[in-house]
Amino acid sequence: VAYAPCDDITGVFAEVEKGRADYGVVPIENSTDGSITDTIDAFIGSRLRIINELLLRIRHHLLCRGERAAIQRVYSRHTVFGQCRRWLASHLPGVELVEVVSTTKAAERAAAEPHAAALASSDAATAYDLPILVHDVQDNPHNTTRFIVVGDPGKGAQPTGNDITTLMLSLQHRPGTLFESLIPFHDAGLNLLRIESRPNRQKPWEYLFFIDVAGHVHDPALAAAVERLRGSTSTLDVLGSYPRAVTALND
Amino acid sequence: VAYAPCDDITGVFAEVEKGRADYGVVPIENSTDGSITDTIDAFIGSRLRIINELLLRIRHHLLCRGERAAIQRVYSRHTVFGQCRRWLASHLPGVELVEVVSTTKAAERAAAEPHAAALASSDAATAYDLPILVHDVQDNPHNTTRFIVVGDPGKGAQPTGNDITTLMLSLQHRPGTLFESLIPFHDAGLNLLRIESRPNRQKPWEYLFFIDVAGHVHDPALAAAVERLRGSTSTLDVLGSYPRAVTALND
Numbered sequence: 001v002a003y004a005p006c007d008d009i010t011g012v013f014a015e016v017e018k019g020r021a022d023y024g025v026v027p028i029e030n031s032t033d034g035s036i037t038d039t040i041d042a043f044i045g046s047r048l049r050i051i052n053e054l055l056l057r058i059r060h061h062l063l064c065r066g067e068r069a070a071i072q073r074v075y076s077r078h079t080v081f082g083q084c085r086r087w088l089a090s091h092l093p094g095v096e097l098v099e100v101v102s103t104t105k106a107a108e109r110a111a112a113e114p115h116a117a118a119l120a121s122s123d124a125a126t127a128y129d130l131p132i133l134v135h136d137v138q139d140n141p142h143n144t145t146r147f148i149v150v151g152d153p154g155k156g157a158q159p160t161g162n163d164i165t166t167l168m169l170s171l172q173h174r175p176g177t178l179f180e181s182l183i184p185f186h187d188a189g190l191n192l193l194r195i196e197s198r199p200n201r202q203k204p205w206e207y208l209f210f211i212d213v214a215g216h217v218h219d220p221a222l223a224a225a226v227e228r229l230r231g232s233t234s235t236l237d238v239l240g241s242y243p244r245a246v247t248a249l250n251d
Numbered sequence: 252v253a254y255a256p257c258d259d260i261t262g263v264f265a266e267v268e269k270g271r272a273d274y275g276v277v278p279i280e281n282s283t284d285g286s287i288t289d290t291i292d293a294f295i296g297s298r299l300r301i302i303n304e305l306l307l308r309i310r311h312h313l314l315c316r317g318e319r320a321a322i323q324r325v326y327s328r329h330t331v332f333g334q335c336r337r338w339l340a341s342h343l344p345g346v347e348l349v350e351v352v353s354t355t356k357a358a359e360r361a362a363a364e365p366h367a368a369a370l371a372s373s374d375a376a377t378a379y380d381l382p383i384l385v386h387d388v389q390d391n392p393h394n395t396t397r398f399i400v401v402g403d404p405g406k407g408a409q410p411t412g413n414d415i416t417t418l419m420l421s422l423q424h425r426p427g428t429l430f431e432s433l434i435p436f437h438d439a440g441l442n443l444l445r446i447e448s449r450p451n452r453q454k455p456w457e458y459l460f461f462i463d464v465a466g467h468v469h470d471p472a473l474a475a476a477v478e479r480l481r482g483s484t485s486t487l488d489v490l491g492s493y494p495r496a497v498t499a500l501n502d
Contacts, residue, residue: 034288059498068464078329099329101349175442184431191426194458195446199285205395207445
Protein backbone atom coordinates (compact mmCIF):
# COMPACT_ATOMS: atom_id res chain seq x y z
CA VAL A 1 0.00 0.00 0.00
CA ALA A 2 1.27 3.48 -0.85
CA TYR A 3 0.66 6.20 1.74
CA ALA A 4 0.18 9.83 0.65
CA PRO A 5 0.15 12.58 3.29
CA CYS A 6 -2.26 15.52 2.89
CA ASP A 7 -2.05 18.98 4.38
CA ASP A 8 -5.46 18.89 6.02
CA ILE A 9 -8.72 16.98 6.42
CA THR A 10 -10.41 18.66 3.45
CA GLY A 11 -7.43 17.54 1.36
CA VAL A 12 -7.88 13.89 2.42
CA PHE A 13 -11.56 13.97 1.40
CA ALA A 14 -10.68 15.62 -1.93
CA GLU A 15 -8.04 13.00 -2.82
CA VAL A 16 -10.44 10.11 -2.19
CA GLU A 17 -13.35 11.86 -3.95
CA LYS A 18 -11.18 12.44 -7.03
CA GLY A 19 -10.13 8.76 -7.10
CA ARG A 20 -6.47 9.53 -6.43
CA ALA A 21 -6.64 7.45 -3.24
CA ASP A 22 -8.76 4.39 -2.42
CA TYR A 23 -9.18 5.29 1.22
CA GLY A 24 -8.60 8.26 3.51
CA VAL A 25 -7.82 8.18 7.23
CA VAL A 26 -8.94 11.18 9.29
CA PRO A 27 -9.37 11.88 13.03
CA ILE A 28 -12.98 12.33 14.16
CA GLU A 29 -12.87 12.51 17.96
CA ASN A 30 -10.34 12.83 20.75
CA SER A 31 -10.90 11.59 24.29
CA THR A 32 -9.71 14.89 25.80
CA ASP A 33 -10.67 17.51 23.27
CA GLY A 34 -13.89 16.15 21.75
CA SER A 35 -15.06 16.15 18.16
CA ILE A 36 -12.87 17.17 15.26
CA THR A 37 -15.39 19.42 13.59
CA ASP A 38 -13.43 19.74 10.33
CA THR A 39 -14.02 16.03 9.75
CA ILE A 40 -17.69 16.15 10.68
CA ASP A 41 -18.23 19.13 8.38
CA ALA A 42 -16.35 17.40 5.52
CA PHE A 43 -19.21 14.88 5.19
CA ILE A 44 -21.64 17.68 4.33
CA GLY A 45 -21.94 17.52 0.53
CA SER A 46 -19.52 14.58 0.21
CA ARG A 47 -20.43 11.15 -1.20
CA LEU A 48 -17.78 9.43 0.96
CA ARG A 49 -18.82 6.98 3.63
CA ILE A 50 -17.23 5.56 6.80
CA ILE A 51 -15.64 2.15 6.13
CA ASN A 52 -13.85 1.49 9.41
CA GLU A 53 -12.57 3.10 12.62
CA LEU A 54 -9.43 2.77 14.71
CA LEU A 55 -8.29 4.07 18.07
CA LEU A 56 -4.80 5.43 18.50
CA ARG A 57 -3.20 6.43 21.80
CA ILE A 58 -1.68 9.86 21.21
CA ARG A 59 1.41 11.27 22.91
CA HIS A 60 2.67 14.81 22.44
CA HIS A 61 6.16 16.00 23.29
CA LEU A 62 7.79 19.42 23.46
CA LEU A 63 10.46 19.52 20.76
CA CYS A 64 13.04 22.29 20.87
CA ARG A 65 16.68 22.85 20.03
CA GLY A 66 17.23 25.46 22.76
CA GLU A 67 16.40 25.94 26.44
CA ARG A 68 12.83 25.94 27.72
CA ALA A 69 13.26 29.43 29.20
CA ALA A 70 14.13 30.86 25.77
CA ILE A 71 10.97 29.62 24.02
CA GLN A 72 8.89 32.47 22.61
CA ARG A 73 6.66 30.57 20.21
CA VAL A 74 5.20 27.07 20.00
CA TYR A 75 3.98 25.51 16.74
CA SER A 76 1.36 22.77 16.51
CA ARG A 77 -2.13 21.84 15.31
CA HIS A 78 -5.15 23.42 17.01
CA THR A 79 -6.34 20.09 18.37
CA VAL A 80 -2.93 19.39 19.90
CA PHE A 81 -3.02 22.73 21.72
CA GLY A 82 -6.45 21.69 23.02
CA GLN A 83 -5.03 18.44 24.38
CA CYS A 84 -2.11 20.19 26.12
CA ARG A 85 -3.95 23.32 27.31
CA ARG A 86 -3.35 22.88 31.06
CA TRP A 87 0.30 21.92 30.61
CA LEU A 88 0.92 24.97 28.38
CA ALA A 89 -0.89 27.31 30.81
CA SER A 90 1.23 26.19 33.75
CA HIS A 91 4.62 25.61 32.07
CA LEU A 92 4.72 28.08 29.18
CA PRO A 93 2.29 30.88 30.16
CA GLY A 94 2.12 33.79 27.73
CA VAL A 95 4.09 32.02 25.01
CA GLU A 96 2.67 32.53 21.53
CA LEU A 97 0.85 29.48 20.14
CA VAL A 98 1.00 29.29 16.36
CA GLU A 99 -1.47 27.01 14.63
CA VAL A 100 -0.08 25.19 11.59
CA VAL A 101 -1.73 22.50 9.45
CA SER A 102 0.21 19.49 10.79
CA THR A 103 2.59 18.51 13.57
CA THR A 104 5.17 17.65 10.88
CA LYS A 105 4.99 21.25 9.72
CA ALA A 106 5.30 22.34 13.37
CA ALA A 107 8.53 20.36 13.83
CA GLU A 108 9.90 21.75 10.56
CA ARG A 109 9.30 25.31 11.82
CA ALA A 110 10.76 24.62 15.26
CA ALA A 111 13.88 23.19 13.61
CA ALA A 112 14.32 26.27 11.40
CA GLU A 113 13.58 29.14 13.83
CA PRO A 114 15.38 30.30 16.96
CA HIS A 115 13.27 30.51 20.17
CA ALA A 116 10.65 28.23 18.61
CA ALA A 117 9.36 24.85 19.83
CA ALA A 118 6.83 22.34 18.53
CA LEU A 119 4.31 20.02 20.12
CA ALA A 120 4.65 16.87 18.03
CA SER A 121 5.37 13.14 18.05
CA SER A 122 8.66 11.35 18.63
CA ASP A 123 8.69 10.48 14.89
CA ALA A 124 8.67 14.18 14.06
CA ALA A 125 11.53 14.73 16.53
CA THR A 126 13.59 12.08 14.73
CA ALA A 127 12.69 13.35 11.26
CA TYR A 128 13.82 16.90 12.04
CA ASP A 129 16.61 15.94 14.42
CA LEU A 130 15.01 17.89 17.27
CA PRO A 131 15.62 17.02 20.92
CA ILE A 132 12.59 16.11 23.03
CA LEU A 133 12.73 18.67 25.84
CA VAL A 134 9.68 17.36 27.73
CA HIS A 135 7.95 14.01 27.15
CA ASP A 136 4.17 13.50 27.34
CA VAL A 137 2.81 17.00 27.74
CA GLN A 138 -0.80 15.91 26.93
CA ASP A 139 -3.09 16.78 29.85
CA ASN A 140 -4.71 13.36 29.86
CA PRO A 141 -2.30 10.39 30.09
CA HIS A 142 -4.90 8.18 28.35
CA ASN A 143 -5.26 10.62 25.47
CA THR A 144 -6.75 8.60 22.60
CA THR A 145 -7.97 9.66 19.16
CA ARG A 146 -10.63 7.88 17.18
CA PHE A 147 -9.81 7.82 13.45
CA ILE A 148 -12.16 6.80 10.67
CA VAL A 149 -11.39 5.32 7.27
CA VAL A 150 -13.43 6.96 4.50
CA GLY A 151 -14.04 5.60 1.01
CA ASP A 152 -16.62 5.14 -1.71
CA PRO A 153 -20.08 3.93 -0.64
CA GLY A 154 -19.67 0.48 -2.26
CA LYS A 155 -16.78 -0.38 0.08
CA GLY A 156 -18.84 -0.71 3.28
CA ALA A 157 -18.02 -3.43 5.82
CA GLN A 158 -20.20 -6.50 6.48
CA PRO A 159 -21.78 -6.97 9.95
CA THR A 160 -19.45 -8.37 12.62
CA GLY A 161 -21.83 -8.44 15.57
CA ASN A 162 -20.14 -5.41 17.19
CA ASP A 163 -20.70 -2.51 14.83
CA ILE A 164 -21.45 1.20 14.84
CA THR A 165 -23.74 2.99 12.42
CA THR A 166 -23.28 6.74 11.93
CA LEU A 167 -26.20 8.84 10.64
CA MET A 168 -26.26 12.46 9.46
CA LEU A 169 -29.65 14.14 9.53
CA SER A 170 -31.50 17.42 9.67
CA LEU A 171 -34.85 17.73 11.37
CA GLN A 172 -38.19 19.02 10.20
CA HIS A 173 -38.77 22.49 11.56
CA ARG A 174 -41.32 21.88 14.31
CA PRO A 175 -41.03 21.34 18.09
CA GLY A 176 -40.23 17.89 19.38
CA THR A 177 -38.48 16.46 16.32
CA LEU A 178 -35.11 16.00 18.07
CA PHE A 179 -36.72 13.73 20.62
CA GLU A 180 -38.94 12.02 18.03
CA SER A 181 -35.90 11.19 15.93
CA LEU A 182 -34.49 9.10 18.78
CA ILE A 183 -37.68 7.12 19.54
CA PRO A 184 -37.23 4.52 16.74
CA PHE A 185 -33.84 3.49 18.14
CA HIS A 186 -35.13 3.27 21.68
CA ASP A 187 -38.17 1.24 20.61
CA ALA A 188 -35.88 -1.18 18.75
CA GLY A 189 -33.61 -1.61 21.81
CA LEU A 190 -30.66 -0.01 19.99
CA ASN A 191 -28.14 1.88 22.10
CA LEU A 192 -27.42 5.51 21.17
CA LEU A 193 -23.70 6.10 21.63
CA ARG A 194 -23.30 9.74 20.68
CA ILE A 195 -25.16 12.78 19.35
CA GLU A 196 -23.26 15.67 17.86
CA SER A 197 -24.83 18.80 16.41
CA ARG A 198 -23.20 21.11 13.87
CA PRO A 199 -24.55 24.33 12.41
CA ASN A 200 -26.29 23.97 9.09
CA ARG A 201 -24.34 26.57 7.17
CA GLN A 202 -27.22 27.09 4.75
CA LYS A 203 -29.69 27.94 7.54
CA PRO A 204 -28.62 30.04 10.57
CA TRP A 205 -29.45 28.38 13.94
CA GLU A 206 -30.54 25.16 12.31
CA TYR A 207 -28.46 22.07 12.91
CA LEU A 208 -27.23 18.90 11.32
CA PHE A 209 -27.14 16.00 13.78
CA PHE A 210 -24.57 13.22 13.71
CA ILE A 211 -25.78 10.16 15.61
CA ASP A 212 -23.78 7.02 16.43
CA VAL A 213 -25.92 3.99 17.23
CA ALA A 214 -24.77 0.46 18.09
CA GLY A 215 -25.51 -1.99 15.25
CA HIS A 216 -25.23 -2.44 11.48
CA VAL A 217 -27.60 -1.08 8.86
CA HIS A 218 -27.93 -4.65 7.53
CA ASP A 219 -29.48 -5.65 10.89
CA PRO A 220 -33.26 -5.69 10.23
CA ALA A 221 -34.04 -3.84 13.51
CA LEU A 222 -31.66 -1.00 12.72
CA ALA A 223 -32.78 -0.81 9.07
CA ALA A 224 -36.41 -0.54 10.23
CA ALA A 225 -35.52 2.17 12.79
CA VAL A 226 -33.78 4.20 10.07
CA GLU A 227 -36.89 3.93 7.87
CA ARG A 228 -39.13 5.09 10.75
CA LEU A 229 -36.72 7.97 11.37
CA ARG A 230 -37.52 9.44 7.94
CA GLY A 231 -40.84 10.61 9.42
CA SER A 232 -39.18 13.32 11.52
CA THR A 233 -36.15 14.21 9.40
CA SER A 234 -35.90 16.53 6.45
CA THR A 235 -32.63 14.95 5.24
CA LEU A 236 -31.09 11.63 6.32
CA ASP A 237 -27.86 9.94 5.23
CA VAL A 238 -26.36 6.73 6.57
CA LEU A 239 -22.67 7.66 6.73
CA GLY A 240 -21.66 4.05 7.29
CA SER A 241 -21.79 0.86 9.35
CA TYR A 242 -18.42 -0.42 10.47
CA PRO A 243 -16.78 -2.66 13.08
CA ARG A 244 -16.31 -1.03 16.47
CA ALA A 245 -12.65 -0.61 17.47
CA VAL A 246 -12.12 -2.26 20.85
CA THR A 247 -8.46 -1.65 21.70
CA ALA A 248 -6.28 1.39 21.21
CA LEU A 249 -3.08 1.05 19.18
CA ASN A 250 0.04 2.83 20.34
CA ASP A 251 1.19 5.95 18.56
CA VAL B 252 -20.68 50.12 34.76
CA ALA B 253 -16.94 49.51 34.41
CA TYR B 254 -15.84 47.07 31.71
CA ALA B 255 -12.68 44.99 32.16
CA PRO B 256 -11.31 43.02 29.21
CA CYS B 257 -9.82 39.55 29.80
CA ASP B 258 -7.36 37.63 27.66
CA ASP B 259 -9.50 34.54 27.33
CA ILE B 260 -12.68 32.75 28.44
CA THR B 261 -11.02 31.05 31.41
CA GLY B 262 -9.94 34.50 32.55
CA VAL B 263 -13.51 35.84 32.46
CA PHE B 264 -14.74 32.95 34.61
CA ALA B 265 -11.85 33.43 37.05
CA GLU B 266 -12.53 37.18 37.50
CA VAL B 267 -16.20 36.57 38.31
CA GLU B 268 -15.44 33.58 40.56
CA LYS B 269 -12.96 35.67 42.53
CA GLY B 270 -15.53 38.46 42.94
CA ARG B 271 -13.47 40.98 40.97
CA ALA B 272 -16.37 41.32 38.51
CA ASP B 273 -20.12 41.02 39.09
CA TYR B 274 -20.81 39.49 35.69
CA GLY B 275 -18.87 37.98 32.80
CA VAL B 276 -19.84 37.96 29.13
CA VAL B 277 -18.56 35.05 27.03
CA PRO B 278 -19.43 33.62 23.60
CA ILE B 279 -21.05 30.18 23.67
CA GLU B 280 -22.14 29.44 20.11
CA ASN B 281 -21.69 30.84 16.62
CA SER B 282 -24.18 30.35 13.81
CA THR B 283 -21.43 29.32 11.36
CA ASP B 284 -18.82 27.62 13.48
CA GLY B 285 -20.86 25.94 16.23
CA SER B 286 -20.15 25.68 19.93
CA ILE B 287 -17.36 27.53 21.66
CA THR B 288 -16.05 24.57 23.61
CA ASP B 289 -13.80 26.66 25.90
CA THR B 290 -16.95 28.23 27.36
CA ILE B 291 -18.80 24.94 27.72
CA ASP B 292 -15.78 23.37 29.44
CA ALA B 293 -15.41 26.38 31.77
CA PHE B 294 -18.66 25.39 33.53
CA ILE B 295 -17.13 22.08 34.60
CA GLY B 296 -16.10 22.64 38.19
CA SER B 297 -17.34 26.24 38.28
CA ARG B 298 -20.12 27.55 40.54
CA LEU B 299 -21.11 30.24 38.01
CA ARG B 300 -24.51 30.14 36.38
CA ILE B 301 -26.05 31.60 33.23
CA ILE B 302 -27.94 34.83 33.98
CA ASN B 303 -28.80 36.03 30.47
CA GLU B 304 -28.01 35.63 26.80
CA LEU B 305 -27.59 38.00 23.88
CA LEU B 306 -27.15 37.63 20.14
CA LEU B 307 -24.62 39.75 18.30
CA ARG B 308 -24.20 39.92 14.54
CA ILE B 309 -20.48 39.50 13.87
CA ARG B 310 -18.51 41.00 10.99
CA HIS B 311 -14.85 40.28 10.28
CA HIS B 312 -12.61 42.40 8.07
CA LEU B 313 -9.12 41.91 6.67
CA LEU B 314 -6.91 44.59 8.26
CA CYS B 315 -3.52 45.25 6.74
CA ARG B 316 -1.13 48.14 6.19
CA GLY B 317 0.34 46.69 2.95
CA GLU B 318 -0.91 45.08 -0.25
CA ARG B 319 -2.94 41.89 -0.22
CA ALA B 320 -0.35 40.14 -2.46
CA ALA B 321 2.39 40.73 0.13
CA ILE B 322 0.55 39.08 3.04
CA GLN B 323 2.48 36.13 4.46
CA ARG B 324 0.73 35.73 7.82
CA VAL B 325 -2.74 36.41 9.20
CA TYR B 326 -3.45 36.81 12.91
CA SER B 327 -6.82 36.12 14.55
CA ARG B 328 -8.72 33.94 17.00
CA HIS B 329 -9.32 30.29 16.14
CA THR B 330 -13.08 30.79 15.97
CA VAL B 331 -12.68 33.70 13.56
CA PHE B 332 -10.57 31.54 11.24
CA GLY B 333 -13.39 28.99 11.40
CA GLN B 334 -15.93 31.62 10.35
CA CYS B 335 -13.78 32.80 7.40
CA ARG B 336 -12.42 29.40 6.28
CA ARG B 337 -13.79 29.45 2.74
CA TRP B 338 -12.80 33.06 2.12
CA LEU B 339 -9.25 32.39 3.34
CA ALA B 340 -8.93 29.21 1.23
CA SER B 341 -9.95 31.00 -1.95
CA HIS B 342 -8.34 34.43 -1.41
CA LEU B 343 -5.26 33.76 0.72
CA PRO B 344 -4.36 30.10 0.05
CA GLY B 345 -1.20 28.90 1.74
CA VAL B 346 -0.86 31.96 3.96
CA GLU B 347 0.13 31.16 7.54
CA LEU B 348 -2.73 31.49 10.04
CA VAL B 349 -1.52 32.43 13.51
CA GLU B 350 -3.91 31.90 16.40
CA VAL B 351 -3.79 34.58 19.10
CA VAL B 352 -6.01 35.04 22.15
CA SER B 353 -8.09 37.96 20.87
CA THR B 354 -8.78 39.93 17.72
CA THR B 355 -7.42 43.03 19.50
CA LYS B 356 -4.11 41.21 19.91
CA ALA B 357 -4.33 40.21 16.23
CA ALA B 358 -4.69 43.85 15.12
CA GLU B 359 -1.80 44.87 17.38
CA ARG B 360 0.46 42.28 15.71
CA ALA B 361 -0.66 43.19 12.19
CA ALA B 362 0.12 46.84 12.96
CA ALA B 363 3.62 46.00 14.20
CA GLU B 364 4.84 43.42 11.65
CA PRO B 365 5.49 43.74 7.91
CA HIS B 366 3.63 41.26 5.63
CA ALA B 367 1.11 40.57 8.41
CA ALA B 368 -2.66 41.05 8.41
CA ALA B 369 -5.44 40.52 10.95
CA LEU B 370 -9.03 39.33 10.82
CA ALA B 371 -10.76 41.67 13.25
CA SER B 372 -13.53 44.22 13.74
CA SER B 373 -13.74 47.79 12.47
CA ASP B 374 -13.17 48.96 16.08
CA ALA B 375 -9.83 47.15 16.10
CA ALA B 376 -8.95 48.79 12.76
CA THR B 377 -9.61 52.21 14.28
CA ALA B 378 -7.75 51.44 17.52
CA TYR B 379 -4.57 50.38 15.71
CA ASP B 380 -4.95 52.75 12.76
CA LEU B 381 -5.04 49.86 10.30
CA PRO B 382 -6.75 50.17 6.90
CA ILE B 383 -9.57 47.72 6.14
CA LEU B 384 -8.34 45.96 3.00
CA VAL B 385 -11.43 43.77 2.55
CA HIS B 386 -14.78 44.20 4.34
CA ASP B 387 -16.95 41.29 5.54
CA VAL B 388 -14.80 38.25 4.91
CA GLN B 389 -17.01 36.00 7.07
CA ASP B 390 -18.33 33.08 5.00
CA ASN B 391 -21.88 33.52 6.22
CA PRO B 392 -23.35 37.03 5.80
CA HIS B 393 -25.74 36.34 8.71
CA ASN B 394 -22.88 35.31 11.01
CA THR B 395 -24.23 35.67 14.55
CA THR B 396 -22.73 34.76 17.92
CA ARG B 397 -24.72 33.87 20.99
CA PHE B 398 -23.13 35.29 24.16
CA ILE B 399 -24.08 34.42 27.71
CA VAL B 400 -23.82 36.48 30.86
CA VAL B 401 -22.42 34.47 33.77
CA GLY B 402 -22.64 35.33 37.47
CA ASP B 403 -23.24 33.97 40.94
CA PRO B 404 -26.13 31.50 41.36
CA GLY B 405 -28.28 33.97 43.36
CA LYS B 406 -28.50 36.37 40.43
CA GLY B 407 -30.78 34.21 38.22
CA ALA B 408 -33.55 35.84 36.18
CA GLN B 409 -37.29 35.52 36.87
CA PRO B 410 -39.55 33.78 34.32
CA THR B 411 -40.57 35.94 31.34
CA GLY B 412 -42.68 33.41 29.43
CA ASN B 413 -39.98 32.93 26.79
CA ASP B 414 -37.01 31.40 28.57
CA ILE B 415 -34.28 28.83 28.08
CA THR B 416 -32.98 26.47 30.74
CA THR B 417 -29.51 24.98 30.30
CA LEU B 418 -28.63 21.72 32.04
CA MET B 419 -25.25 20.00 32.44
CA LEU B 420 -25.39 16.29 33.19
CA SER B 421 -23.52 13.02 33.05
CA LEU B 422 -25.33 9.75 32.57
CA GLN B 423 -25.35 6.53 34.50
CA HIS B 424 -23.18 3.98 32.75
CA ARG B 425 -25.76 1.65 31.20
CA PRO B 426 -27.35 1.45 27.72
CA GLY B 427 -30.31 3.65 26.93
CA THR B 428 -29.67 6.45 29.45
CA LEU B 429 -29.13 9.15 26.80
CA PHE B 430 -32.60 8.52 25.43
CA GLU B 431 -34.14 8.05 28.89
CA SER B 432 -32.77 11.40 29.99
CA LEU B 433 -34.85 13.13 27.31
CA ILE B 434 -38.16 11.37 28.06
CA PRO B 435 -39.17 13.63 31.01
CA PHE B 436 -38.98 16.72 28.78
CA HIS B 437 -40.94 15.08 25.98
CA ASP B 438 -43.61 13.84 28.37
CA ALA B 439 -43.97 17.36 29.79
CA GLY B 440 -44.35 18.86 26.29
CA LEU B 441 -41.10 20.85 26.67
CA ASN B 442 -39.13 21.54 23.52
CA LEU B 443 -35.48 20.43 23.42
CA LEU B 444 -33.51 23.10 21.63
CA ARG B 445 -29.99 21.71 21.66
CA ILE B 446 -27.85 18.83 22.92
CA GLU B 447 -24.10 19.19 23.08
CA SER B 448 -21.70 16.53 24.32
CA ARG B 449 -18.20 17.18 25.64
CA PRO B 450 -15.62 14.67 26.82
CA ASN B 451 -15.58 14.04 30.55
CA ARG B 452 -11.91 14.69 31.17
CA GLN B 453 -11.95 12.49 34.27
CA LYS B 454 -13.27 9.46 32.35
CA PRO B 455 -12.08 8.67 28.79
CA TRP B 456 -14.94 8.17 26.29
CA GLU B 457 -17.57 9.27 28.79
CA TYR B 458 -19.41 12.48 28.14
CA LEU B 459 -20.97 15.47 29.80
CA PHE B 460 -24.16 16.58 28.08
CA PHE B 461 -25.31 20.18 27.82
CA ILE B 462 -29.02 20.41 27.08
CA ASP B 463 -31.03 23.55 26.26
CA VAL B 464 -34.75 23.22 26.84
CA ALA B 465 -37.46 25.85 26.36
CA GLY B 466 -38.87 27.05 29.70
CA HIS B 467 -37.83 28.26 33.16
CA VAL B 468 -36.88 26.09 36.10
CA HIS B 469 -39.54 27.92 38.14
CA ASP B 470 -42.21 26.51 35.77
CA PRO B 471 -43.69 23.52 37.63
CA ALA B 472 -43.61 21.28 34.52
CA LEU B 473 -39.94 21.92 33.91
CA ALA B 474 -39.03 21.58 37.60
CA ALA B 475 -40.81 18.21 37.70
CA ALA B 476 -39.04 17.05 34.52
CA VAL B 477 -35.67 17.96 36.04
CA GLU B 478 -36.52 15.93 39.15
CA ARG B 479 -37.52 12.91 37.03
CA LEU B 480 -34.27 13.29 35.10
CA ARG B 481 -32.25 12.52 38.22
CA GLY B 482 -33.25 8.87 37.76
CA SER B 483 -30.97 8.42 34.73
CA THR B 484 -28.16 10.88 35.48
CA SER B 485 -25.12 10.46 37.67
CA THR B 486 -24.57 14.23 37.98
CA LEU B 487 -27.01 17.03 37.13
CA ASP B 488 -26.61 20.80 37.37
CA VAL B 489 -29.07 23.46 36.27
CA LEU B 490 -26.71 26.00 34.70
CA GLY B 491 -29.44 28.62 34.53
CA SER B 492 -32.86 29.79 33.33
CA TYR B 493 -32.79 33.03 31.41
CA PRO B 494 -34.80 35.06 28.89
CA ARG B 495 -34.38 33.95 25.32
CA ALA B 496 -32.76 36.57 23.07
CA VAL B 497 -35.02 37.22 20.12
CA THR B 498 -33.20 39.78 17.98
CA ALA B 499 -29.53 40.09 17.10
CA LEU B 500 -27.70 43.31 17.96
CA ASN B 501 -25.24 44.76 15.51
CA ASP B 502 -21.51 44.44 16.11
